Structures are given as C-alpha cells and as structure tokens.
Amino acid sequence: MFTNPQYGIFVLISATLLTSVVALLVAVPLGLMAAIFLSEYASRQVRGWLKPILEILAGVPTVVFGYFALLAVTPILRLFVPGLQTFNGLSAGLILGFAILPTIASLSEDAIYAVPQSLRQGAYALGATKRETITNVVLRAGLSGIVASIILGVARAVGETMIVTLAAGQNPTLTLDPRVPIATMTAFMVQVSGGDVAVGTIKYKSLFAVGMTLFLITLVLNIFSFWFVRRFQEKYE
Amino acid sequence: MQTNSPAVGTGTAFYVDNTDYYYGSFQAVRDVTLDIPERKITAFIGPSGCGKSTVLRCFNRLNDLIPSAHIKGRITYRGVDIYDKGVDPIDLRRNIGMVFQKPNPFPKSIYENIAFGARINGYKGDMDELVERSLRAAAIWDEVKDKLKESGLSISGGQQQRLCIARAIAIEPQVLLMDEPCSALDPISTRSVEELMQELKERYTIIIVTHNMQQATRVSDMTAFFNAEPTEKGGKQGYLVEYAPTQTIFNSPQMEATQDYVSGRFG
Amino acid sequence: MTTADSSKDLNQISDSASGFDSNLAGRYQQDKIFRIAALIATLAGLVVLGFLVFDILVDGLGRLLQNFPSFINSFPSRSADRAGVLSALVGSILLLIITALAAFPLGVGTGIFLQEFGGDSWFSKFVEVNIGNLAAVPSIIYGLLGLTVFVDLLFNVTGGRSVVSAGLTLALLILPVIIVATREAMKAVPDSLRLAGFALGSTRWQVIWEHVLPLALPGILTGTILALSRAIGETAPLIVIGAATFVPFLPTNLKDSFTALPIQIFNWTSRPQAAFHANAAAAIIVLMVLLLTMNAGAIFLRNKFQSER
Numbered sequence: 001m002f003t004n005p006q007y008g009i010f011v012l013i014s015a016t017l018l019t020s021v022v023a024l025l026v027a028v029p030l031g032l033m034a035a036i037f038l039s040e041y042a043s044r045q046v047r048g049w050l051k052p053i054l055e056i057l058a059g060v061p062t063v064v065f066g067y068f069a070l071l072a073v074t075p076i077l078r079l080f081v082p083g084l085q086t087f088n089g090l091s092a093g094l095i096l097g098f099a100i101l102p103t104i105a106s107l108s109e110d111a112i113y114a115v116p117q118s119l120r121q122g123a124y125a126l127g128a129t130k131r132e133t134i135t136n137v138v139l140r141a142g143l144s145g146i147v148a149s150i151i152l153g154v155a156r157a158v159g160e161t162m163i164v165t166l167a168a169g170q171n172p173t174l175t176l177d178p179r180v181p182i183a184t185m186t187a188f189m190v191q192v193s194g195g196d197v198a199v200g201t202i203k204y205k206s207l208f209a210v211g212m213t214l215f216l217i218t219l220v221l222n223i224f225s226f227w228f229v230r231r232f233q234e235k236y237e
Numbered sequence: 238m239q240t241n242s243p244a245v246g247t248g249t250a251f252y253v254d255n256t257d258y259y260y261g262s263f264q265a266v267r268d269v270t271l272d273i274p275e276r277k278i279t280a281f282i283g284p285s286g287c288g289k290s291t292v293l294r295c296f297n298r299l300n301d302l303i304p305s306a307h308i309k310g311r312i313t314y315r316g317v318d319i320y321d322k323g324v325d326p327i328d329l330r331r332n333i334g335m336v337f338q339k340p341n342p343f344p345k346s347i348y349e350n351i352a353f354g355a356r357i358n359g360y361k362g363d364m365d366e367l368v369e370r371s372l373r374a375a376a377i378w379d380e381v382k383d384k385l386k387e388s389g390l391s392i393s394g395g396q397q398q399r400l401c402i403a404r405a406i407a408i409e410p411q412v413l414l415m416d417e418p419c420s421a422l423d424p425i426s427t428r429s430v431e432e433l434m435q436e437l438k439e440r441y442t443i444i445i446v447t448h449n450m451q452q453a454t455r456v457s458d459m460t461a462f463f464n465a466e467p468t469e470k471g472g473k474q475g476y477l478v479e480y481a482p483t484q485t486i487f488n489s490p491q492m493e494a495t496q497d498y499v500s501g502r503f504g
Numbered sequence: 505m506t507t508a509d510s511s512k513d514l515n516q517i518s519d520s521a522s523g524f525d526s527n528l529a530g531r532y533q534q535d536k537i538f539r540i541a542a543l544i545a546t547l548a549g550l551v552v553l554g555f556l557v558f559d560i561l562v563d564g565l566g567r568l569l570q571n572f573p574s575f576i577n578s579f580p581s582r583s584a585d586r587a588g589v590l591s592a593l594v595g596s597i598l599l600l601i602i603t604a605l606a607a608f609p610l611g612v613g614t615g616i617f618l619q620e621f622g623g624d625s626w627f628s629k630f631v632e633v634n635i636g637n638l639a640a641v642p643s644i645i646y647g648l649l650g651l652t653v654f655v656d657l658l659f660n661v662t663g664g665r666s667v668v669s670a671g672l673t674l675a676l677l678i679l680p681v682i683i684v685a686t687r688e689a690m691k692a693v694p695d696s697l698r699l700a701g702f703a704l705g706s707t708r709w710q711v712i713w714e715h716v717l718p719l720a721l722p723g724i725l726t727g728t729i730l731a732l733s734r735a736i737g738e739t740a741p742l743i744v745i746g747a748a749t750f751v752p753f754l755p756t757n758l759k760d761s762f763t764a765l766p767i768q769i770f771n772w773t774s775r776p777q778a779a780f781h782a783n784a785a786a787a788i789i790v791l792m793v794l795l796l797t798m799n800a801g802a803i804f805l806r807n808k809f810q811s812e813r
Contacts, residue, residue: 029545030545030548030549031545032545033541033542033544033545033546034542034545034546034548034549036542037539037542037543037545037546038546040542041539041542041543042546050546050550053549053550053553054549054550056553057549057550057552057553059733059734059737059795059799060553060556060737061737061738061739061766061791061795062737062739062740063737063739063766063769063770063773064556064560064737064769064788064791064792065556066770066773067560067769067773067781067784067785067788068556068559068560070773071559071563071773071781072555072556072559095552098549098552101549102549105549127526129531129532129534129535130535130539131531131534131535131538131539132531134538135538152639152640155640155642156640156642158642159640159641159642159643159644159645160642161642161643161644161739161740162739162740162766162770165770166770166773166774186642186644186740189644189647189648189740189744190644190740190743190744193647193743193744193746194743194749199656207648207744208648211644211645211648214642214644214645215641215642215645218640218641218642218645219637221640222636222637222640225640226633
C-alpha cells in the first residue's frame with residue numbers, strides 16, 4: 001500500500017487535500033455567514049443561546065463525528081449520490097466541515113465584532129444598506145482575523161484524524177473522486193499505529209515521515225497566518 | 238456642480254418642531270424647536286451630555302441604528318417629515334451627509350473610499366471624474382492624487398478627515414452634518430477643515446456640533462446653545478437654551494446660562 | 505414602508521439626485537436574502553448537531569437501557585450482546601486523573617510565570633508565539649511526540665505503551681490551553697489589588713499567592729475542566745501511543761496497558777456488524793454524559809465566579 005514506490009506520500013496528501021477542500025467548502029461559507037449573523041443580526045438573547053450551542057458542536061469528540069459520518073450520513077447520501085461507496089471522501093469531508101465550522105464561526109465573529117462601530121456608522125451615513133455595510137466595510141475591516149480563523153480551520157481539517165479514518169477509509173488511492181475510499185495522511189498514521197509498529201522498522205519510520213510532513217504543513221499555515229495578520233491588520237484608534 | 242434653485246437655497250432646510258429625544262423610556266433631550274437655514278453653517282454648542290450629538294444624529298436618522306432610540310415630535314426637511322413612514326432612511330442619508338468626530342476612513346484605498354458611496358447608490362457618471370471632483374472639493378486632491386491606490390488609513394489624521402468629507406460630498410448630498418469634526422485634529426488640520434467649511438457652505442447646508450466655542454464663532458452663522466441638567470434618576474437631560482445668530486449668542490445672549498457658558502464660567 | 509412611496513417623497517426633497525439611480529427596492533431585496541442566508545447558515549450547524557444527537561440516541565439508547573447496568577460494568581467481549589465498557593470507562597477516568605495531575609500544576613505555573621514575571625523579554629515572547637502555534641498542531645502529532653518521549657525514551661519509567669504514557673501525552677496536548685486560561689484569569693484580576701498588596705509590604709510571591717490566585721482560581725479551574733473534557737474525547741493520540749482495543753481487565757498499576765472510551769467507540773464503529781455499532785452508540789452516550797458532567801461543572805464554576813464578582 002503506502003510503500004508503493006509509484007505514489008509514495010502523494011497518495012495520502014491528495015486524500016487529505018480532497019477531504020479538506022470538501023470540508024472548507026462547507027465550513028467557510030457557513031462559518032462566515034454564521035459569524036455575520038451572530039455579530040450583526042442576532043439580538044443579545046438569541047446570541048446568548050446560539051453561541052453555547054455552537055460551543056457544544058465544537059466540543060463533540062471527533063470519533064463521534066466519525067461514527068455519525070460513517071453510519072448516518074453516508075447511508076443518506078447514498079440515496080442521492082450514485083456510485084457512493086461505504087467509505088468515501090464526500091461524507092467525511094462534509095462532517096469534517098461541520099466539525100471545524102465552530103472554529104471558523106467563533107474566531108470570525110470575534111474579528112467582526114471587534115470592527116469599530118464608527119466604521120459601520122460611516123457606511124450607513126453614506127446611505128449603505130446593512131448588507132452593503134457588512135460586505136463592503138465590516139468584512140474588509142475584519143479581514144485579517146477572518147483569514148486567520150480560516151487558516152486555523154484549514155490546519156484543523158488537515159490534521160483531523162478520526163472522522164476521515166472512520167468515514168473515508170484506509171485505502172490509499174490516487175484519486176480526486178469523492179465517492180470512493182481513500183486514505184488521508186492521518187488515516188494512514190492510525191492504520192500503521194494500530195498494527196503495533198516495532199521500533200526501527202520501515203513502517204515505524206514512515207509513520208514519522210508522514211507525521212513530520214503533516215507538522216510542516218500546519219507550521220507553514222501558522223507562519224502564513226502570522227504574516228497575514230501582521231501585514232493586513234488595520235490599526236484603529 | 239449642482240444647480241440648486243436659489244429659491245430653495247435661501248429657505249429653511251430643517252425645521253425641528255417641539256421634539257423630544259428618547260433612549261428607551263429615558264428622555265435624553267427635551268423640547269427642541271429650531272429652524273436650520275439652508276446654505277448656512279449652524280453650530281450646536283454646549284457642555285458634554287447636553288444631547289447636541291443626539292439631536293444631530295436624528296437629522297439623518299442615524300440614531301435609528303440604536304434600537305431603543307426614538308423621538309416624539311416632528312422634524313421636517315424642506316417640508317417633508319423625515320420620520321414619516323414613507324421616507325426611507327437609506328435614501329435620506331444619501332441626501333444628508335455626515336462627518337464624524339474621529340476620522341473613520343474605510344480600510345480601502347483612497348479611491349475606493351470615495352467611490353464606495355457612489356457605487357452603492359448607483360452613480361451613473363464617470364467614477365474617476367467623480368473621485369477627482371470630490372477630492373478637489375475637499376481640498377485634498379493635491380496631497381493624494383499620486384497615491385489614490387494607497388489605503389485611506391495611510392494618510393495623516395487631518396487628511397483622513399478631509400477624505401471623509403470628500404467621501405460624504407461624493408454622493409452629492411444637500412446637507413453636511415459634522416459631529417465635532419476637528420476634535421481629534423491638530424490646530425493646523427483644524428484650520429484647513431474650517432476653511433474648507435467656508436467653501437462648502439456655498440453649496441451645502443452645514444450643521445456642526447462643537448465643544449470649541451472659538452470654532453463656533455469662527456465658522457458659524459447661527460448657534461444653538463444646549464445645556465444639561467441632572468434628572469431625578471441620576472442621568473442628564475439636555476435641552477435647548479437659546480438659538481440665535483452666532484453674533485448674538487456670543488455678544489448679547491438673552492439667557493443668563495448662555496452668557497455664563499460663552500464667557501467660560503462653566504462647561 | 506413601501507419603497508414606491510419613499511422614492512416619491514424623496515424626489516420632493518432631492519434636487520441633486522440626478523446622477524444617481526439608488527434602486528432601493530432591489531437593494532432591500534438583496535438585504536433580505538443576505539439576512540436569511542446568514543440565518544440558515546447559523547441554523548445548519550444546529551440542525552446537524554440535533555440530527556447527530558438524535559441518531560446516536562436512536563442507535564444506542566436501546567442497547568444501553570436494555571443491558572443496564574451490565575453495559576457499564578462488563579468487560580469487552582467478542583459477543584456484542586455481552587460486551588461492556590468497564591475497562592474503557594475506568595481507563596478514561598484514570599487518564600483524566602493522570603492528565604489533570606500533570607497538566608494543572610505545570611500549566612498554571614507556566615501561566616503565572618508568563619503573566620507575572622515574563623514581562624516583555626524575548627523569552628516570554630518566544631514561549632507565547634509557540635503556545636499560539638501549538639493550538640493549531642494536530643493532536644495526532646502530539647501522539648507521535650508521546651510515542652517518542654514517553655513510550656520509547658522513558659520506557660523504564662512509563663513501561664512503554666502504558667496508561668501513564670497516554671496521560672502524559674494528553675497533558676502535553678492541553679498544556680497550551682491551560683496556560684492561556686491561567687493568563688486570562690490572572691489578567692482579569694484588577695491591578696489595584698496587586699498594588700494594595702504591595703502597599704502592605706507583601707513580596708511579589710505573597711501578592712500572587714494570597715491575593716491574585718484566589719481570585720483567578722475559578723477562571724483557571726473552568727479553563728482546565730474544559731481542556732480536560734477535550735482531552736477525554738481525544739482518540740488519535742491514544743491510538744498512536746498504542747492503546748489496546750481489547751482489554752478484559754482493569755489496570756492495576758500505571759504501567760499497565762489500557763484502553764479508553766474513544767478507543768472503544770472507534771473499535772466498535774470500525775467493525776462491520778450492526779450489533780457492535782449499537783454498542784458504539786451506547787458508548788458514545790456514556791462518553792457524552794461524562795463530557796456533559798464536566799462541562800456542567802465548568803459552567804457552574806463560571807456562574808459562581810461571576811455572581812461573586
């Protein structure tokens with residue numbers, strides 16, 4: 001499997017890419033819109049109710065999401081998606097998206113909430129509607145925090161393990177077809193670890209090679225996030 | 238640029254008829270009756286907490302953004318009740334521009350700061366031309382013409398405030414509301430904004446809130462003096478003491494409180 | 505408030521609007537669509553959460569109640585019907601204790617150091633940036649770290665793939681969270697209190713120990729409990745450390761091999777038989793009850809804290 005010299009780690013990276021992209025397609029728009037709703041539209045009471053519920057969603061152990069993706073979501077999706085197999089990137093990615101949604105929503109909301117009221121008033125005073133104020137001024141002003149939240153979401157999607165292991169499978173395949181079993185980097189690490197790896201064997205070493213790659217990816221994402229926030233953070237008095 | 242008929246230009250812009258201003262059940266300002274002349278500068282002065290900003294923010298219904306804020310009474314602009322249900326606040330604000338206490342340029346380029354208001358309001362003309370014209374009218378064109386693509390936050394505070402004035406006049410309003418526009422500026426920037434106001438009053442009705450009495454005497458034609466008194470519940474309630482030509486307010490006011498305030502005895 | 509009316513009224517007062525076509529009706533329509541979209545996005549997360557809870561209750565509640573209390577006090581078995589979560593539950597609670605004992609003093613100590621003594625030195629900045637970074641590091645990487653340090657290097661101390669190795673690994677995982685919570689809680693203590701202590705001639709340590717910490721403690725505890733509840737739901741690092749999936753005994757010392765609820769859930773979920781899936785759902789309910797209890801404790805502490813202030 002992994003030792004197939006033809007593909008090497010790229011099989012795993014492509015699978016991680018696939019599930020992460022699906023997850024971000026869910027989590028970025030929903031998380032951002034939820035952040036906008038909580039910060040700009042919801043009354044104080046509604047916000048007081050919704051935020052703790054989102055925190056509960058954030059606190060659900062990922063193995064539980066994995067169970068849910070494999071045994072509840074996939075069977076339902078199979079009714080609509082022809083050719084969807086028991087293990088697939090689509091279902092894993094979708095639920096992975098909901099797992100990281102609270103991260104993006106909560107941190108984006110902090111960024112949006114921190115935009116000074118004076119900027120909103122400036123836009124309203126020009127005859128802007130609420131949506132125009134939000135999309136043209138507020139989101140732009142909170143951009144550095146929003147991007148930081150999305151990058152953290154990407155890092156979590158790339159490093160998440162149990163949802164993709166349970167729902168996407170452990171079958172290294174070089175494909176971008178979201179309907180078939182694949183093995184992400186993290187799923188590979190679980191698979192190797194589960195087999196009681198002996199120290200010093202090739203398998204043991206490959207575990208660390210994949211882990212190091214994963215770590216470097218999240219490190220690069222982090223550094224980019226720091227750089228972006230520094231570069232684009234607006235200083236308001 | 239505008240061809241306002243002189244007949245309109247010499248009349249009354251706003252008429253505030255016996256109006257009270259509330260936040261929830263709290264009456265913040267009571268009994269305001271005023272008529273604001275067109276194409277003149279009217280100054281609102283008074284100690285802090287007297288409600289002059291509250292009164293100002295009702296002329297473009299910006300106080301609508303605070304859910305509990307409302308008025309009792311009647312404010313008309315050119316004879317139209319601006320709180321009538323047929324009047325749309327968004328459309329009203331297009332016609333009644335506003336400049337704020339602290340410069341609040343958008344985190345966009347200088348060009349986009351000007352173009353934003355025009356674009357959302359469906360400006361049909363040439364945008365480049367509008368941007369240049371607005372920046373020229375705000376006397377800042379020469380300073381920024383070579384860096385239109387740079388952030389509106391990259392220029393000095395005084396320049397930012399003139400950028401905000403340019404932004405406000407880009408959508409061709411008839412009125413400019415200015416809420417202590419120079420309070421965050423140094424004396425030199427303040428002077429340039431004051432000079433600009435003298436030019437702008439040729440075409441716009443201007444209402445300025447200021448805590449600086451010298452500024453009121455320098456720039457305004459009419460002055461309204463607001464005062465505050467403690468309420469039973471411990472808050473402060475504002476009321477209009479006196480409204481007259483600026484000369485009168487500062488040289489021979491009718492009310493003792495006005496005399497005390499303009500001579501610096503309190504406030 | 506019809507837009508037709510408003511445009512008529514405003515034409516009355518607008519004499520300079522010739523260059524503009526405000527299209528208010530269209531813009532209000534966009535506003536409405538945007539607001540509804542934002543609402544739907546917010547509800548989507550809640551709907552998924554609701555469906556998840558419903559699905560797990562439907563799948564697992566029957567098994568849990570039907571085999572109660574044998575599901576709680578039985579060991580795993582090859583027969584789904586007779587299997588229970590005893591060793592997993594005990595393992596999780598043991599991990600909780602080890603993790604708390606390791607992470608709490610270390611995390612609080614580091615937090616105090618950074619907040620009260622760190623100042624603006626390059627060292628504290630370096631530590632801070634690293635702590636920020638660690639939050640984004642995947643938990644499975646912590647598993648690898650634990651595998652190297654606790655399982656391999658400290659084999660003689662930990663006994664290898666043991667419950668103490670796992671507990672220490674989880675402690676590393678939540679350390680940054682506890683440090684941040686400690687700093688936040690200490691920041692919230694007013695400076696006037698510190699100054700008052702110094703004015704009475706107390707030393708720095710006395711001020712921290714007698715005045716600052718007691719006030720910050722509820723906040724620190726809340727943060728710690730929330731971090732622990734995250735640790736207790738973690739699966740991936742335990743798998744890498746080498747948690748066993750079939751443990752028909754209770755650990756008698758810290759060097760024993762172990763399993764935990766998430767591991768048991770993972771194992772049962774991965775099996776093809778539906779009967780084991782019901783077991784997994786029932787174990788999820790047990791895990792969720794454990795987590796909810798911990799969270800309720802944290803909320804209780806937070807509320808108590810807030811009402812005292």
